[in-house]
């Protein structure tokens with residue numbers, strides 16, 4: 071019972087707006103201290119130490135670093151421009167090239183944010199200028215920018231691998247087909263939309279010489295493609311662990327910066343400082359979640375939830391439905407990091423007890439968490455786009471534009487649930 | 497008070513730079529270990545252990561720096577629409593009720609934890625591993641003390657915001 | 668009547684077979700024998716999140732009891748490592764004799780006293796296998812540069828012969844071996860190796876030298892122990908001894924069954940001994956390292972001497988009993 075009180079109290083207090091990591095830690099201390107005494111918290115250093123020694127999680131800052139450096143090379147901008155010129159002439163072409171660039175960026179970094187911002191700055195004004203249907207334009211940008219979450223390498227897959235005790239390399243492999251399915255679904259949707267209503271995504275006049283554009287596109291694609299092949303290839307062939315390949319990726323990104331002539335001490339310093347901030351944010355949430363799960367499990371909360379769910383009829387389907395709906399609902403308000411660190415540890419043992427394939431379950435969670443980036447009011451991608459979009463684009467438009475893509479995500483999620491054999495390979 | 501916050505600011509930024517250096521060192525360390533293993537077929541457990549030492553120190557001290565930089569995620573549906581004064585009040589109360597008490601507990605228990613390793617002169621249990629485990633364990637209390645310092649800085653700054661906003665509304 | 672509620676932290680995860688059965692068995696025995704007056708709750712590593720924090724947990728009294736292995740504390744105190752097993756040391760039966768009749772328990776008390784911990788044998792795996800290798804070891808030269816996951820003192824012995832011991836988290840072991848991140852690894856023996864699947868990727872399974880009788884460990888916080896009435900103290904020590912014995916025979920049983928399964932389902936796995944010159948080189952390196960350790964502290968020297976003296980005396984008898992008898996079968 072204490073566990074449930076703790077969970078609900080913490081969740082409600084989040085809305086006050088104090089940083090999530092400290093709210094969770096503080097509420098856990100208040101509730102745990104009052105009901106079980108302070109002795110329990112003597113264990114905190116031991117738990118913190120085991121996080122500090124966690125070499126799997128070491129991949130998180132290094133993949134973030136890789137993403138930040140690539141962002142500083144202006145890779146996204148260059149790709150968007152050349153791809154736009156290459157395909158913009160077709161009806162729906164700019165939209166499709168946005169999805170492709172989104173997918174490409176997704177395979178080269180583990181973080182979202184940067185791609186949404188780049189697309190919001192580059193593609194959106196062009197789309198608006200040529201009278202794209204506004205919600206469609208913003209929806210495509212948010213959804214494509216969010217692909218980084220499921221397409222490996224991905225921070226969330228690393229976190230889920232660690233939390234659920236699955237090799238991260240397996241998760242990366244298993245995410246390839248679902249990620250590709252999502253990309254395909256977006257493209258098919260755009261084609262369908264432009265067939266039905268050509269005004270939604272009109273062609274854009276391109277004056278430059280096609281060959282010249284193609285050549286510069288190639289120059290912009292090949293180096294990062296080599297990086298993607300090196301990083302993902304070394305993981306998939308097993309030449310390197312995900313942590314090792316994240317280091318290869320970080321160094322590779324610096325080499326790429328040198329190729330594009332924007333390598334400098336300043337870039338390294340700024341990237342490293344940005345990485346420190348983002349990863350400290352992630353690990354602070356993990357520490358807060360640790361205090362939470364300590365109190366939660368010592369008060370017997372995990373047994374209570376497990377017993378309750380296992381007592382429900384329908385076995386794994388009831389559990390799956392509850393888990394997926396719960397994560398989806400929480401995704402409206404809190405983001406993937408908290409869900410992965412606080413909610414997933416409660417669900418994972420139950421999934422294991424029910425005999426679910428844990429890799430499959432992890433991919434379902436990761437797919438589901440994609441939606442949390444697009445669901446208002448607290449959707450990272452929406453929020454990023456809102457930050458860079460021209461003021462003529464209303465928040466309501468951005469919210470509305472996300473809906474079809476959330477539905478597409480849910481459709482793919484349902485397909486993976488129903489036909490795992492066609493989607494999950496590792 | 498302004499001078500104090502400025503000095504604190506500078507110190508915290510300095511630690512932030514230190515974390516950034518640790519970050520780059522960690523990247524170099526892991527990269528070096530990978531290259532050594534694949535190209536020269538040699539493994540050093542000490543270097544392997546150094547990887548997570550750098551990693552741990554980077555994010556543990558980074559937490560305080562990020563607090564000062566206002567980089568920790570919030571649920572800001574309501575928060576972002578509040579006045580500066582109300583935001584300041586939330587930040588001050590949150591620091592007093594949530595951040596400082598848990599930090600104090602981790603600081604005191606972490607101190608004992610590090611001291612234990614020091615008294616035993618604990619080292620790695622693996623061949624060729626790093627000695628002096630107390631150093632990395634001491635990162636727990638040290639970084640928590642730093643976090644409390646950053647929390648203090650945040651409170652001072654927010655207090656100034658509070659006063660400043662009050663004066664503005666009165667004018 | 669007063670009910671004592673204790674907590675035990677174990678290094679293993681939940682549902683870890685054999686090792687985890689030992690703690691469940693202990694809790695059950697204690698509860699039944701004490702008629703419910705002493706109840707032990709078991710926290711696996713998924714709960715306390717610090718697999719190798721058991722020593723500190725029990726020392727500080729956060730847990731009254733722990734279940735782990737003494738050689739994990741080598742980094743804290745080198746003398747702790749002798750109470751698990753030593754390369755080329757005694758067999759399980761010989762070692763139990765040493766613990767209970769040859770002064771082993773007293774020496775273990777000498778080591779653990781200063782930490783306020785009581786340490787007891789916690790179940791034996793029997794002889795552990797020398798490990799899974801992707802390439803055949805034909806001579807000492809094949810050990811040079813060999814990247815092997817082999818922790819602790821045995822790793823140091825191998826390193827002396829030019830191998831590179833590495834550290835890989837247990838969850839990554841299979842992938843690391845499959846993808847040549849490491850060339851070899853040791854885990855336990857058929858009893859626990861089968862579920863890890865190493866037989867699918869490494870065709871050479873070598874017999875053991877480095878852990879002839881791995882004894883797990885029950886730890887009890889001394890103050891907590893003293894707070895128990897005398898009858899409960901006796902119940903607890905008896906239950907620990909029974910749980911340890913039960914685990915030893917369970918290991919033997921599981922190893923026999925799983926070995927049979929490996930032989931039947933994976934006939935391509937070659938189970939073999941290391942060549943003589945490798946074993947001799949390992950012997951030599953081991954003796955040298957033990958000598959170096961002896962020079963470091965008088966207590967270390969005392970423990971090593973006790974194990975070696977008792978070991979050779981009891982081995983004389985093993986030679987005339989078990990070994991002579993087994994020879995009649997081959």
Ligand code: NA
Pocket residue numbers: 175176177178179180181217218219220221222223224
């Ligand atoms: Na990605």
Ligand code: NA
Pocket residue numbers: 401402403404441442443444445446447448449450
């Ligand atoms: Na959301």
